[in-house]
Amino acid sequence: MWRFLLFLSALLLWGEDRALAKVEVTLVNRTPVIIEEVYTHQGSIFLALDDVLPALGLSGQWDSSARLYQISTPYGKISVVPGNSSIRLGSQVMTLPQAPRFIDGRLRVDESFVREYLPALLGLSVTYRNLDPQEPPPAPExxxxxxxxxxxxxxxxxxxxxxxxxxxxxxxxxxxxxxxxxxxxxxxxxxxxxxxxxxxxxxxxxxxxxxxxxxxxxxxxxxxxxxxxxxxxxxxxxxxxxxxxxxxxxxxxxxxxxxxxxxxxxxxxxxxxxxxxxxxxxxxxxxxxxxxxxxxxxxxxxxxxxxxxxxxxxxxxxxxxxxxxxxxxxxxxxxxxxxxxxxxxxxxxxxxxx
CATH class of the missing domain: 3.40.630.40 (Zn-dependent exopeptidases)
Structure with missing residues (x-):
């Protein structure tokens, strides 16, 4: 049976501190948007949905009664549930490699949600760049x-x-x-x-x-x-x-x-x-x-x-x-x-x- 050691728990908590990195998100024919509030968790980069969606021409809001985040799209709503790796749009279902999570009071998603999953669901052409890749805590290539x-x-x-x-x-x-x-x-x-x-x-x-x-x-x-x-x-x-x-x-x-x-x-x-x-x-x-x-x-x-x-x-x-x-x-x-x-x-x- 494996369990987290105390020093590893401390490292993981440290890994959720705000990183000094910046990322750039670009939708075709739109001005690039730089997101500065970037966090890491277990080597993965997490971005706030409220920062990401406007950069992609989308909007969304937190439903406190249902305890989920609703993303409005031209094809319907995407529900994002904290701790749940699955996202759905109509009959399309995708499973994210990292579940969305709250960090510092904001719901955040793994960068792959921006680079791969959301573009695949909506047919978007998105360019994503980490402008400061050396700053986040090191993760395996x-x-x-x-x-x-x-x-x-x-x-x-x-x-x-x-x-x-x-x-x-x-x-x-x-x-x-x-x-x-x-x-x-x-x-x-x-x-x-x-x-x-x-x-x-x-x-x-x-x-x-x-x-x-x-x-x-x-x-x-x-x-x-x-x-x-x-x-x-x-x-x-x-x-x-x-x-x-x-x-x-x-x-x-x-x-x-x-x-x-x-x-x-x-x-x-x-x-x-x-x-x-x-x-x-x-x-x-x-x-x-x-x-x-x-x-x-x-x-x-x-x-x-x-x-x-x-x-x-x-x-x-x-x-x-x-x-x-x-x-x-x-x-x-x-x-x-x-x-x-x-x-x-x-x-x-x-x-x-x-």
């Missing part, structure tokens, strides 16, 4: 970090005594990061941890205790390296990441499966449809549908832990904690058991077919 996780997420050979591969289950969030907040004050971190524990128990009882690993088994935070460490072990067959969502409208509901857009091994890339992640997602969808659960879709997600590599990996958004039916499915013991059994059957089908 993006390409090196990506390649490191790509190597972690490459398939390893089975150990000689193994007949089927090992499954790594990653319950999202934890510690001071609650994730989404739902009905009755429920938190994503607690709901997905309970489901992960029960799924782990099923695998241990029916496939063997050595066939499963949890990234966390209690309520504590993990760095990305710690979260992915079990994936680097030999004979890992699959990575299953468990999450839940929240929305401003209680009728929003659904179970989604996310896979990486492309499978890649040491520079050789192929479409997601031809890789193991899609086969795992299809096995899960088959089992879930067979058990009576509607799967809203299998969607590509440019999320770092799913980004590069060819280890079969699926991020499961189990439902919306703000929707009464989804909430019951995720928290009522009888419904929870049905969901866990379906996830187990999908995993079993996949690992035994390798």
């Amino acid at each position: 993006a390409d090196s970090l990506d390649l490191f996780f790509a190597r972690l997420l490459e398939k390893k050979g089975l150990a000689p005594e193994a007949t089927i591969g090992k499954v790594v289950i990653d319950p999202g969030h934890g510690g001071d990061d609650p994730g989404s907040i739902g009905l009755n004050g429920s938190t994503e971190k607690d709901v997905v941890l309970e489901i992960a524990r029960q799924l782990e128990k099923q695998i241990k009882m029916k496939l063997g205790a050595e066939r499963v690993r949890l990234t966390r088994d209690s309520d504590y935070a993990l760095t990305l390296e710690q979260r992915l460490q079990p994936v680097g072990e030999a004979d890992v067959a699959a990575l299953l990441q468990l999450h839940a969502q929240a929305a401003s409208h209680p009728e929003t509901h659904g179970l989604y499966l996310f896979v990486r857009p492309r499978e890649e091994t040491r520079g050789v890339s192929q479409p997601a449809a031809q890789g193991g992640s899609m086969r795992l997602a299809e096995a899960l969808r088959g089992a879930l549908t067979g058990a009576g659960f509607a799967v809203a879709g299998i969607l590509p997600a440019p999320l770092l832990p799913l980004g590069r590599g060819d280890l079969p990996s699926v991020l499961v958004e189990l439902g919306y904690l703000t929707n009464a039916d989804d909430f019951e499915r995720l928290t009522r013991p009888e419904e929870q058991t049905r969901l866990i059994q379906a996830l187990f059957e999908g995993l079993k089908t996949f690992v035994e077919s390798r």
Whole structure:
């Protein structure tokens, strides 16, 4: 079990201090806007939404009753929920590498939201520059970090005594990061941890205790390296990441499966449809549908832990904690058991077919 040491906590708190950097955001045919209030958190740059949106010709405001930020766009509203990595515009859903968070009383987003995700959702042409890249606390080069996780997420050979591969289950969030907040004050971190524990128990009882690993088994935070460490072990067959969502409208509901857009091994890339992640997602969808659960879709997600590599990996958004039916499915013991059994059957089908 990994836990943050006191000195590391101090470093992380220091990492949220205002950096001396400036960034420039430019929309085509508009005057560049320089944003000076730049913060860092765990090596990532965070910018206030209230600073970013005017630079992109957009507007938004904080809804204190719903506890979310609404961005007004020509195509509808985008809801940004603190602690929730998922953003949605109509039927389009994207998962951010870093959840939005409050720092010094303002809601801030990771710079990738400005560079990649918002432009992709709205079809914008945005130029983003860090005008003072040496000032923020040092972070690994993006390409090196990506390649490191790509190597972690490459398939390893089975150990000689193994007949089927090992499954790594990653319950999202934890510690001071609650994730989404739902009905009755429920938190994503607690709901997905309970489901992960029960799924782990099923695998241990029916496939063997050595066939499963949890990234966390209690309520504590993990760095990305710690979260992915079990994936680097030999004979890992699959990575299953468990999450839940929240929305401003209680009728929003659904179970989604996310896979990486492309499978890649040491520079050789192929479409997601031809890789193991899609086969795992299809096995899960088959089992879930067979058990009576509607799967809203299998969607590509440019999320770092799913980004590069060819280890079969699926991020499961189990439902919306703000929707009464989804909430019951995720928290009522009888419904929870049905969901866990379906996830187990999908995993079993996949690992035994390798």
